[in-house]
Amino acid sequence: MALTVGDKFPSFVLPVQQGVSALPAGETIDTGDTGGKWKVVFFWPKDFTFICPTEIIGYGELKKDFEDRDAVLIGASTDTDFVHFAWRKSDERLAACDFPWIADNQKKLADALGIVDKDAGVAYRATYIVDPHNVIQHVTVNGLNQGRNPQEAIRVLDALQTDELCPCNWKAGDEVLKPAA
Template sequence: MLTIGDKFPALKLSVQQGIAALPGGETIDLANDYPGKWKVIFFWPKDFTFICPTEIIAYGELANDFADRDAVLIGASTDTDFVHFAWRKSDERLAKADFPWIADNKLELSTALGILEKDAGVALRATFIVDPNNIIQHVTVNGLNQGRNPAETLRNLDALQTDELCPCNWKAGDEVLKPAA
């Protein structure tokens, strides 16, 4: 599995966003589409499931908070862009989560990252925080049966962006550690 300090894969992949029109071959270029921005890329195993929508909706509710920190929120699963579209269209809460959803149905990105669940052949619940130079700065991975906390992802982004030593349970506005000189 790729980890902290590794370059995030520079792939161009199918992507789906919004519900205004059927997918029309839109793509996302993970190396070039967001120059100077942090990227928060989170995977869920499958569309039309149970835990996944709770995470997507919770990330969507924090989308403006991520944007305020110069970070783009990008979701991903191993489903197709048409399945993403149908799922968004079927649930108004998911439709409001209007950030790009990568359609990794060829398993290119999940394989490159090393996050495929071996038996199910779907992505684990992995979250990557990638800096503006496309270097992975944070990774968390949950199994298929445990959702994650998007507010914790935001807290980790805040800590990374301080470029300081942040103690346990640190949150934005708290003091950072200053080692004695």
């Protein structure tokens, strides 16, 4: 069963890879730790593919925007930390995406979230926006063949952080809805 809005984001200590200065050396991340911040966690199916780098680069270009909103950006796939490292080393655009990449090669997190494609055995293109209390506030899941719009994660995060009623296509700076008293 897939986890959804209102559920706690699963807590696992998993291998993580970041940067290209050194081979992975056992670094980990605790997926249940928010550090008092929002988290935007996005999964892609596989490294060394075609759609995935466009999404990773798209999210990476918005890293500062997420930070400005007190949110941590975290990527993930079911590849190993060494595969992540090799992919980043092979593409300077991916090397520039300076945020942690979870190596969920045992599929602990992907299985707990309910996002593993049963035929391909890899994670769907799933995005989770998680509040500082580690509660999932937004989920989108795409199939394997269609990419996401990372800018939409910014728009949704902005709306969630207003704690107001935000109408269709609302953007930061737009009016929120005020019910009649």
